[in-house]
Amino acid sequence: MLGDSIKRAEIRNFCCLNNIDIMCLQETKLYDVTGPIMRSLAVSQDPTWAYLAADGSADGLLIGWNAQKWTWQSLVKGYHSLTVIFKDNVDSSMWALSNVYGPHSANERERERESLWQELRTFSYSFLDYGVWRVILILLGLFLKGKG
Numbered sequence: 134m135l136g137d138s139i140k141r142a143e144i145r146n147f148c149c150l151n152n153i154d155i156m157c158l159q160e161t162k163l164y165d166v167t168g169p170i171m172r173s174l175a176v177s178q179d180p181t182w183a184y185l186a187a188d189g190s191a192d193g194l195l196i197g198w199n200a201q202k203w204t205w206q207s208l209v210k211g212y213h214s215l216t217v218i219f220k221d222n223v224d225s226s227m228w229a230l231s232n233v234y235g236p237h238s239a240n241e242r243e244r245e246r247e248s249l250w251q252e253l254r255t256f257s258y259s260f261l262d263y264g265v266w267r268v269i270l271i272l273l274g275l276f277l278k279g280k281g
């Protein structure tokens with residue numbers, strides 16, 4: 134996805150038009166995310182980012198943010214997820230953002246579903262101080278249960 138300069142330009146235009154300070158992308162299909170790639174996405178003039186490398190030509194997670202507004206305090210990379218703990222540069226409040234990419238085909242779903250849930254459970258215990266994790270896990274569980 135992000136290897137294509139035309140797609141990066143579309144994302145950049147969207148970010149500029151909507152004054153985006155934080156972006157969360159999936160299926161980047163990139164093994165490495167470099168400064169030139171992030172600057173071409175234009176989250177800000179001073180982009181900062183965290184990524185989970187793609188596995189071959191699939192997957193890849195990216196969280197990019199405006200370092201003038203947000204400072205990362207902690208970063209956790211899992212097999213299916215990328216989580217950044219942010220601190221607001223104005224009021225020092227802290228919060229977490231997770232980008233989760235789970236298995237979606239029938240074969241992957243059966244094989245890796247438990248791995249995904251174990252990872253999310255581990256994160257929920259790690260980030261209990263950030264509050265919303267339990268609500269997110271409960272809602273995600275209800276959603277996936279309905280999708281079977």
